[in-house]
Amino acid sequence: MSIFNISLLSLLFALSCSSGDSDTATTPSNLTVDIALVGANENNPNGDGSGRVEITASANNAVRYAFRIGNGDQIESESGTLEHTFYQNGTNTYNIVVWAYSQSGSFINESYAVEVYRSDEAFATLVFSDEFESAGRPDGDKWHYQIIPPNNGSWHNGELQHYTDREDNSFVSDGTLKIKAKKEQYSYNGSTKEYTSARLNTKFAFTYGRVEVRAKLPSTAGTWPAIWTLGANVNETGNYFGDQYGSVGWPLCGEIDIMEQTGWDKNSTISHFHWGDLNTEEYMDDGGETAVANASGEYHIYSMEWDGNSIKTYVDDTLVFELPNTSNKPFNEEHYLILNVAIGGNLGGDVPTNFTEDTFEIDYVRIYQ
Structure with missing residues (x-):
């Protein structure tokens, strides 16, 4: 399985950043998010057709993370990792929001846009x-x-x-x-x-x-x-x-x-x-x-x-x-x-x-x- 980090393709970009706490000593900082499209390469920059993405987040002072795909519910993750599969056929743009939380509950978040290719030939092998x-x-x-x-x-x-x-x-x-x-x-x-x-x-x-x-x-x-x-x-x-x-x-x-x-x-x-x-x-x-x-x-x-x-x-x-x-x-x-x-x-x-x-x-x- 080939995984191409879309940050190298400039397909992800930060749209917003906010904090739920003014206490900068405990607020997470330096949120870094990698969104990898499964099977992506130079010939298939939007993935291999499976529609799968693998998301990894890390931040200073963070003890847990959360993700939202499109308009869906927030998905909690202590590890800062999430795998997700998109099912709409063709190449489509989706919004992904990532939160990093401190022990006190303060947070920062960022929003990313990603283009993903999904083929109806999934489960073909x-x-x-x-x-x-x-x-x-x-x-x-x-x-x-x-x-x-x-x-x-x-x-x-x-x-x-x-x-x-x-x-x-x-x-x-x-x-x-x-x-x-x-x-x-x-x-x-x-x-x-x-x-x-x-x-x-x-x-x-x-x-x-x-x-x-x-x-x-x-x-x-x-x-x-x-x-x-x-x-x-x-x-x-x-x-x-x-x-x-x-x-x-x-x-x-x-x-x-x-x-x-x-x-x-x-x-x-x-x-x-x-x-x-x-x-x-x-x-x-x-x-x-x-x-x-x-x-x-x-x-x-x-x-x-x-x-x-x-x-x-x-x-x-x-x-x-x-x-x-x-x-x-x-x-x-x-x-x-x-x-x-x-x-x-x-x-x-x-x-x-x-x-x-x-x-x-x-x-x-x-x-x-």
């Missing part, structure tokens, strides 16, 4: 994919089996299954990945469960992009299929990324449920977001649902578009939910993708006594940036 063309076990260079239960032999949310790395529970055949939930006694690490299934994590982490998963969902009550992400900094046991990089727990890592389906309603799907506020650590969640016709008999495309401003989830072309993305949410760091089928639990519900097995079938997984 394929950075990860699996078309599931090779029969047998899922590609070990792309997928990690998460089989170690974190809660004394059990998974979260009251789920009833053991996850395994056996081909009985996950395999590729006829051009699709099958994740199969089965009723069978299975023991792992001294714990015996009545059901088995599989949970596959990508060995690829990414920040921002478009995720597409074309899939058929299981039809049997009690099954809980999901396409979702966790922050790669999660410290969950047995997770490929957590084992290497884990530093925070859930929900501070952030969770994006692109698609979940309950065990009792097979005619709709859910998109939901869980996170811990990075400033207060307070648990937060939000989401929505949409009707999906014949989710088990036909393929549908479950997708997400994620950037620094928002996260949007879709079923085919239908928007399910849009969550504003802000600096106090853990959705500006790397996440990895998870595919699984749980049995029972909070969203699986009651499992019929005559349940034997059912399958979550995935035609492809594609991630674009």
